[in-house]
Amino acid sequence: MLDKLGQNISTALNKIKSATLVDKKLIKEVIKDIQKALIQSDVNVKLVLKMSKDIEKKAIEENPPKGLTKKEHIIQIVYNELVQLIGNEPQKLDLDPSKKSIILLVGIQGSGKTTSSAKLARLIQKRGLKPALIAADVYRPAAYKQLQQLAEKINVPLYGDETRTKTPIEIAKDGLNKLKKADVFIIDTAGRHKEESGLLTEMKELKDELNPKEIVLVIDGTLGQQAKNQAKAFKDAVEDIGSILVTKLDGSAKGGGALSAVAEINAPIKFIGTGEGVDDLETFEPKKFISRLLGMGDLDSLLEKTDDIVEEANEEDIEAILKGKFTLVELYSQLETISKMGPMKQILSMIPGMGASMPKEAASLTEQKLKRYKILMDSMTEEEKENPELIKTSRMQRIARGAGAKQEEVKELLKYYQTTKNAFSNLKRGKMLKMGGQMGKIMRQIMYKE
Numbered sequence: 388m389l390d391k392l393g394q395n396i397s398t399a400l401n402k403i404k405s406a407t408l409v410d411k412k413l414i415k416e417v418i419k420d421i422q423k424a425l426i427q428s429d430v431n432v433k434l435v436l437k438m439s440k441d442i443e444k445k446a447i448e449e450n451p452p453k454g455l456t457k458k459e460h461i462i463q464i465v466y467n468e469l470v471q472l473i474g475n476e477p478q479k480l481d482l483d484p485s486k487k488s489i490i491l492l493v494g495i496q497g498s499g500k501t502t503s504s505a506k507l508a509r510l511i512q513k514r515g516l517k518p519a520l521i522a523a524d525v526y527r528p529a530a531y532k533q534l535q536q537l538a539e540k541i542n543v544p545l546y547g548d549e550t551r552t553k554t555p556i557e558i559a560k561d562g563l564n565k566l567k568k569a570d571v572f573i574i575d576t577a578g579r580h581k582e583e584s585g586l587l588t589e590m591k592e593l594k595d596e597l598n599p600k601e602i603v604l605v606i607d608g609t610l611g612q613q614a615k616n617q618a619k620a621f622k623d624a625v626e627d628i629g630s631i632l633v634t635k636l637d638g639s640a641k642g643g644g645a646l647s648a649v650a651e652i653n654a655p656i657k658f659i660g661t662g663e664g665v666d667d668l669e670t671f672e673p674k675k676f677i678s679r680l681l682g683m684g685d686l687d688s689l690l691e692k693t694d695d696i697v698e699e700a701n702e703e704d705i706e707a708i709l710k711g712k713f714t715l716v717e718l719y720s721q722l723e724t725i726s727k728m729g730p731m732k733q734i735l736s737m738i739p740g741m742g743a744s745m746p747k748e749a750a751s752l753t754e755q756k757l758k759r760y761k762i763l764m765d766s767m768t769e770e771e772k773e774n775p776e777l778i779k780t781s782r783m784q785r786i787a788r789g790a791g792a793k794q795e796e797v798k799e800l801l802k803y804y805q806t807t808k809n810a811f812s813n814l815k816r817g818k819m820l821k822m823g824g825q826m827g828k829i830m831r832q833i834m835y836k837e
């Protein structure tokens with residue numbers, strides 16, 4: 388994803404990393420490289436110029452904050468500006484569960500709208516709401532069947548008109564009437580017409596008639612500058628595009644075009660499509676996106692937090708894990724270290740490759756949960772901590788009672804232990820070696836005692 392753009396920017400930043408002297412001349416040179424990389428990836432020129440001015444000003448005038456070297460500070464400035472460029476914080480699709488909402492998906496034919504409608508329905512279903520799909524594309528004959536198959540797969544009700552005798556507005560209205568049990572209606576619209584103006588007029592009419600909660604513009608991530616033009620055309624027609632869904636970012640797409648689209652219509656990317664399956668939709672996280680784009684994780688921004696912790700990495704634990712021993716005792720000590728570093732999920736997303744290899748339930752551990760786990764472990768015997776495999780139902784009951792907890796919590800902790808253990812043993816040495824920064828150092832210390 389975005390590999391070329393990321394590589395080019397990383398190469399530019401490496402000039403800073405490897406320089407013996409960081410002066411104005413070098414800063415300007417590196418900014419020029421970054422400018423070139425962004426413009427080559429079709430990011431809006433005006434935007435690039437503004438951004439590079441900001442980087443230059445900060446890099447030259449600002450003093451590095453405590454704990455960061457000049458080089459690290461510049462890298463952080465570039466990183467922050469890139470994140471800013473695409474929206475800083477992740478934006479949620481806001482749905483009020485007490486109201487019925489309509490989501491209208493618009494976009495050019497082939498952008499991935501139909502597939503994305505089903506993916507979005509799946510995501511909404513996972514949030515515990517009741518989605519329904521409406522097939523309002525009456526131009527592409529196969530669109531209805533395609534959506535029908537997807538809807539069946541995810542068990543979401545669908546309304547459409549296979550005979551294609553109704554207008555899209557009629558279909559949408561009938562769908563809203565027929566699928567009364569649903570609380571979120573996702574409407575898949577046409578992506579082509581006899582002529583483009585017809586398509587855009589149809590989208591405007593749909594919007595005026597249905598008053599959707601959100602219009603989602605679906606953009607093919609493999610597009611270049613065209614993405615910007617498409618975004619503008621739809622924005623001019625329907626006026627309020629609430630968000631962008633960028634598809635096909637699982638391939639080798641540059642995606643720079645999508646960044647231009649964001650800038651052009653001032654709407655945030657909320658989702659990215661990362662495959663053809665119904666579950667291949669991710670919430671867009673600007674920080675993570677840029678970290679991966681640059682291939683360095685959030686590692687540098689972790690510097691301050693991790694500095695102290697390296698000192699505290701427990702020699703005995705490292706030794707134990709090295710020997711393949713990973714009991715609840717080591718887990719306990721790890722939890723203590725991790726809880727000093729902040730939310731687990733954030734930490735994991737900062738380690739390239741780690742986010743994906745960690746099971747979801749482990750990644751979303753909250754600090755509160757960590758505290759509960761510690762209490763449970765305190766009510767275990769040494770033998771149980773050393774050999775968690777020995778803990779069967781009767782022991783679980785006793786541990787739960789001792790900790791004033793439910794038996795399910797003990798089960799959950801044991802599952803967490805098992806998944807963490809598996810994740811550690813799955814992490815390949817190669818991946819560890821590639822990790823940069825202090826985090827890589829810690830991980831290598833823990834895993835390989837380097």
Ligand SMILES: Nc1nc2c(ncn2[C@@H]2O[C@H](COP(=O)(O)OP(=O)(O)OP(=O)(O)O)[C@@H](O)[C@H]2O)c(=O)[nH]1
Nearest residue numbers: 496497498499500501502578634635660661662663
């Ligand atoms: N690899 C990959 N393929 C995708 C993704 N999203 C959609 N596709 C594929 O892109 C192709 C076009 O997707 P559709 O959903 O049919 O496109 P559409 O925008 O609905 O097309 P119209 O209905 O004509 O407007 C299909 O082969 C999809 O499987 C994605 O995130 N990754």
